[in-house]
Amino acid sequence: MILLYLAAEAAIAGPASSADEARFASCVALTEKDAVQALEAAGTWQVQGGGVLARQCAGLAYASLKRWLPAATAFQQAAEDAERHGDARAARLWVQAGNAALAGGDMVKAGQYLDAALAGGALTGAEAGEAHLDRARAHAATGDTVTARVDLDMALKLVPADPLAWLLSATLARRTGDLARAQADIGEAMKRAPDDAAVALEAGNIAILSGAEAAARTAWTAAVKASPDSPAGVAAADALKRLGEPK
Template identity: 35%
Template sequence: MSTLMIAQVVPDVPTDPAETSPVAAPMTTEEARLAACMDMLREDVPSAIAEASRWASEEPGAGRALPLQCLGTAYMWMGRHAAAAEAFGEARDITPAEQRPARARYGAMAVIALEAAGDMAGAVEAATAAEADAIATGDTVLAAAIARDAASPLVQLGRAEEADAALARARGNNPQDPLTWLISARFSRSQERLAEAQGFIQTAAALSPRDPEVGLEAGIIAALAGRDGAARLSFASVIEVAPGSPLAERAQAYIDQLPAPAGR
């Protein structure tokens, strides 16, 4: 078996809570103001924070949710993750209980911010509530993303069985998401379940054949299983699709650790 030196990893999560922002057409006046605020933060984050704070101060009750969404996203961009988590959490809490789709989205944003802030227990708690809201509304795609995002803090809390179950729910609720299959492969590999990891990474590759992250993980799994030829091919594919990237550099470093092909 190859002696490839590989650091074990925990599941990754997306880093931009704005990816789960609500989108509607035609937009209401409030939604148009949110869009303008989000556009502003891409150009001038401090000004966006000032605008979102001013807007939030003008709105009563649940009307504060949209400005808090912009404020939380701006805080994330600034690396103020705890403040972002507080904004997203407040947005969820002030949204009426019957508006579960919005509560699920704000909860999903809070999960990302809480993990980034280092509050793993808080992230898991927020994920549990947000996933339940998403399931109740029939949004299985969002429910899957939330379950996937919960896996990393669960691993970091030493709750591997619960992380395994969360990833299984994510795969079941959205089997077309290659990121879930990639993270599942990484998790199974970290648990030394290489045959299972191989099956997961094959599905990820079928769904996203030119993703260099998938190619790198496929190579790592193959190398750990002693399939040096397959590992070399997977690492070479990363260099081909992402030349000059940090992923390509890692792939080349792994290639350099593999035994020389037979006959050389």
């Protein structure tokens, strides 16, 4: 979710030399052009003692190749290296590790990495909010809905403008049977992302459980119209098919 934009910030967040920062910037740029070559460059740099930045660039190269679990490991190693040296980049590197683990489907490790990111209090404001949001995703995926709710409520306080926070909050409320909360939160998501297929899909899911078939049909139709080939659009089309023609 935030793997790549953190790379540029990390280059100036810690006690790296200007030469290391320049080499890191070149390595990051290479990940966007030839990720395999960037991975080789990062490996060479690590052998030469590149440390945190070399490991982080390896993580970014793996991420560009969508090799999410090796990316998570590389970011983990970078974070651990940063912590050993009192490097301020550690928390953000743990976030990157968590994001990569989420993308790779390892929700247990994602939760652990995000625990580490939030543990020291180094993340504040929107960064902390997004980390809580990501940790909520990990907890929800492992069935820990109670902890997921705590994280989502914190995310809503810290990043109230993020429609994903409201969408996930609505989805969790629906799954735990709190339809009143689900209706309120999906309404907030729709205010912030009125053309988002995933938001429209969830609005339909909540509406049908609330007994509002017409509203569900309208929402699912909007999801299909917004993005017919996306997972949300396909799911909405399937829901409409199962619903059948209006009575």
